Amino acid sequence: MRKILLTTAALGLAATPVLAEISDGKVKIGILNDQSGVYADFGGKNSVEAARMAVEDFGGKVLDAPIEIVSADHQNKPDIASNIARQWYDTEQVDSIMELTTSSVGLAVQALSLDKKKITINTGAATTELTGAQCTPYGFHWAYDTHMLAVGTGGALVKEGGDSWFFLTADYAFGYSLEENTANFVKENGGTVVGSVRHPLSTTDFSSFLLQAQSSGAKVIGLANAGLDTQNAIKQAAEFGITAGGQKLAALLFTIAEVNGLGAEAAQGLNLTESFYWNRNPESAEFGKRFLERTGSMPNMNHAGTYSAVTQYLKAIQAAGTDETEAVAAKLHEMPVDDVFAQGGKVGPNGRLIKDVYLMEVKAPGDIKEPWDYYNVLATIPGDQAFLDPAKSGCPLVK
Template identity: 50%
Template sequence: MNKHKMTSSLAVMAALASWGAAPAFAQDDKIVIGVLGDHSSAYADVSGPNLVEAVKMAVEEAGGEVAGRPVEVIWADSQLKPDVAATIARQWIERDGVDVIVDLPSTAIALAAGDVAQQHDKVALLTSPAGSNLTNQDCRSNSIHWTYDTYAIANSIGRALAESGKKNWFFISADYSFGAQLEGDATAAIEAAGGKVVGSARVPLNTVDFSSFLLQAQASGADIVALANAGNDTVNAIKQANEFGLAQTGQQVAAMVLLDNDINSVGLDLAQGTLYSTAFAWMLNDKSRAFAEAFRERTGINPNMNMAGSYSAVKHYLAAVEAVGTDEAGPVLAAMREMPVDDAFAPNGKVRADGRMVHDMYLMRVKAPGDSEGPWDIATLEETIPGDTAFRSLADSQCPLVTD
């Protein structure tokens, strides 16, 4: 049986049943990493097969084994459905011996699969979801939120633009928890910097036509039209914002979550000037450039922050397993909190008691086509926001792990 075979959207339950026939692996036999992503919906380019490759790179750099045990990577498609994700996570752990689950491309999926990991005392590395609640009121002792969250994105770009004089904002937000949290966190940052939100529109996932929402944004007279969405939704919104001439009327488009592959899909001619916040800047230093070059050679694309974050999280997890000599969740998680993070993704990261991996964030601006010197030379670094500034402080946390 090939456990690397992706579960199809039409036969996920049948595939899960077939996995059930697999023998359970004893903890001492191997370390199994399950990459639970999106291979067929709005975040397939954000997550998907290329993120799996980033995880495999981390395993290969560890020599394919740690603590004397081989490391295996398996993966599946959550279809962006929390119930499917929870079912896969449960059967992975109970029947396929999975020790750690990585990726989890939405907040709802992270909560669903994270609960399963918590119940079975396994590790969940939340490398793709965005909800800041995951290390706030909904924190879990067995989950580490690695790459970014809505608070850090909002606090980075919202604060910077409001302080620059862009006071009036209109939000086009994804109509589910991610969009609501991102808009809410950004509103708090904007108001704290003296700005205000003059209007917003909630947009269903996988929307193709943004015209009515962009017309509302134009009519609002806002300085900033903020896109609180991600993946294909962001790509479509940026393309159509250009068609509506928002930039020509003096309105600045700010993409709260914009990844390298999104910019490539839009094209510099349409995306130029767009501001965004990210957790990974591939041109930052020698380590980040070397990782990006190796990833491009392997996949043909530049690593986005979720791919780089997944690579980093798995490297840190495997280093912790090696350090403690076991894959038992308790000792591994303790080691991950003790050990500093210093790699291609984060040069000065740390894992806090609430499960938040704190690291620098970066405010970026998409380049004009004439300023680009190569296929992935697509943005300039405008500002580095220190991690302790970007992320919610422990003093403001509602996480029971901190407050109890």
């Protein structure tokens, strides 16, 4: 009888491993981004809300374990971000960190997470180095990258005759990567780069930089920056009469959040590339309106990408039957991505999510039919054209 009871108990434990397979009895996800600075509209607290939406839509639990979202402001400083991430991992039982706007931050936290054997899913950082030379087995890149932006916005303008470029570039890893990718694409298509200038992150005075761009005579001034930096550059370019003089501005990373901040009058006619638009189909519209009710704004590709990243991470835990890093990372590489953000998406061996993206044009104010109806979708760019072939990414994990 004693043997039977022991055998039954053992079988019972084996049949119900659920909470035993979840570390600390819960799944804890950290959203680490800029919540008070130049990229607060691009990601910020709305990315945190997108993560919470994903958890709620998933049912609040995975493998019967509760899911918790925590967040912090990294202030666009890699050292601050790394300290927060280390504390989360070492003392607060955070299982994964996501969003990570600002490329220097994304690279720093991804490197730390490799040492800690933790999964990161970058939605807010742009540099292709995340899935290139600095790729890791546990690092994933979700919403967009600088190669995609160069192919989309840069490609459209070269085809329209914008074959000479001058770059106004944010002075850190993201800006360099965006300028390099776009410049390479311009040259490959027969264009030329006549010069560039770098500006500090979060500067408010673009006058000297814009004057250099204006005097270059380039047909296109590529704004290799983002957030408030791009908005301020566009506003001050109008004051200098740059677009009135015939030069075109290329906002290489500009989303619906920044269009709304700038206003349709100032933004009209801009070409830009996003991997999500709320008004593209009924499913995205339904998600967008739910997001609007919670936040007061429509989601951009970073917000929708964060929703998708959290959802896919939870699906991977469920499929793996555990939150153990190796098992979950394997599922993230293996599983297709089908949700409101990505349809038919796939993750490459370098961790890059490959999905279709969209070339947009900001409507003239008179063509806007409802609030946030800012875009005409000019073209759908297939994922295998928008993103680098993993075999050509420089990632040492790719055979």
